[in-house]
Amino acid sequence: MVNIRERKYGNKTYYYLVHSFRLNGTVVKKEKYLGSRIPKNLEAVKSDFLTQVYAQKWYFLLDKIKAAYKRDIGSATISEKEKEIEGFMIKFTYDSQKIEGSTLTLKETANLLQHGVTPSNKPTRDVKEAEAHSAIFYNMLKFRKDLTLQLILEWHHALFEHTKSDIAGKIRARQVWIYGSKFTPPSPVEVMPLLNQFFSWYNKNKTKMHPVELAALVHLRFVTVHPFVDGNGRLSRLIMNFVLNRNGYPMLNISYKNRTGYYNALERAQVKGIDSIFVLWFFRRYIKEYNRYLRK
Helix, strand or coil, X not given: CCEEEEEEECCEEEEEEEEEEEECCEEEXXXXXXECCCCCCXXXXXXXXXXXXXXXXXXXXXXXXXXXXXXXXXXXXXXXXXXXXXXXXXXXXXXXXXXXXXXXXXXXXXHXXXXXXXXXXXXXXXXXXXXXXXXXXXXXHHCCCCCCHXXXXXXXXXXXXXXXXXXXXXXXXXXCCCCCCCCCCCCHHHHHHHXXXXXXXXXXXXXXXCHHHHHHHHHHHHHHHCCCCCCHHHHHHHHHHHHHHHCCCCCCCCCCCCHHHHHHHHHHHHHHCCHHHHHHHHHHHHHHHCHHHHCC
16 A cells, blocks of 8 residues: 655655565565655556556566466477467457457357357357457467557458448547446547557557556557447457567456456546556456466
8 A cells, every 4th residue: 555654854844655565575665755745646646656666576477477488388389389379369259259248158159269160049240250359369479570550450350341341440430439438539530640649659668668568558558549430449459469479478368257347447547547557457467367377
C-alpha cells in the first residue's frame, strides 16, 4: 500500500509517497518526493509510482519466467513444441472469440481446429471466425518483420472476410460504443491521427521498454483507439502476443472465465487515462499464469 508521509524542515512541510515491499527476503522501501503540496492528480501519481516500484520486483520475475521458458522449449522435441503451440492456439482462439460473444464451446473449438469437425446448430459466423483466428495466429508466429498498420489491416481482413466483408480490413468511419462500459472510443476523425501516434510511440519504445510492459501497453493503447467497427479486442490480443513471442516470452491467454477483472482494468485505465492501472493488472495476471516457471 502507498502511504503519504509528512516531513517538516523548519516551518515548512514536505510530502512523500512511501511504499515498502519484500524482495528476495529483504524489505525494500521506496520513496517519491511530492513537494510542499499534495498534487491534485494524486491517484495518477500513485499509480505511476507503483509501476516504477514494482518494476524492480516484477521485471526480475518476468525475466526469470523467460529464462525458464527458454530452457523448457529448448529441451522439447519438434513434435512436443508443435503440440504445445496447438494447445495454446485452441485455448487462445476459444477464449478470445468467447469474450466477443462466440457460442462455440472449448470442445467444439478443439474439434473444429484439430479435426475439421464443424459443430452442428452453431452460427456459421462463429465457425468461420474461429478458423480465421487460428490461421492469423499461425501467421503471426511465422511473421518476421515488425508490427505495422498494414499488417494489422491484413489480419483484420482475414478475420472478417467470410463473415463481415463490408468492414473487413477497413478503418471505421462511424462512431462506435462499447455497451456496458463508461469509456467512449474516439470519434472517427481522431482515429488515423491516434493510430499514427500509436505506431510512433511503438517504434520509439519497442527497444527501450520491458517487453511484457510493452505487450500490455500495445494491447491497451490499440484497443483504446478502437479503429474498427468490430474485432478491436481480438486484434489487440493478437498484437499483444506478437510482442511477447517476438521477444522470447511465453504468450498470454486472457481467459473468458477471468474476463471481469480484465474488463475492469481496461475500463479504469481508459476512463482515468492512467495506463499503469492496466499494466499492473497485466503483470499480476502474467506472473500468476506462469508461476510454474518460478517454482523450477
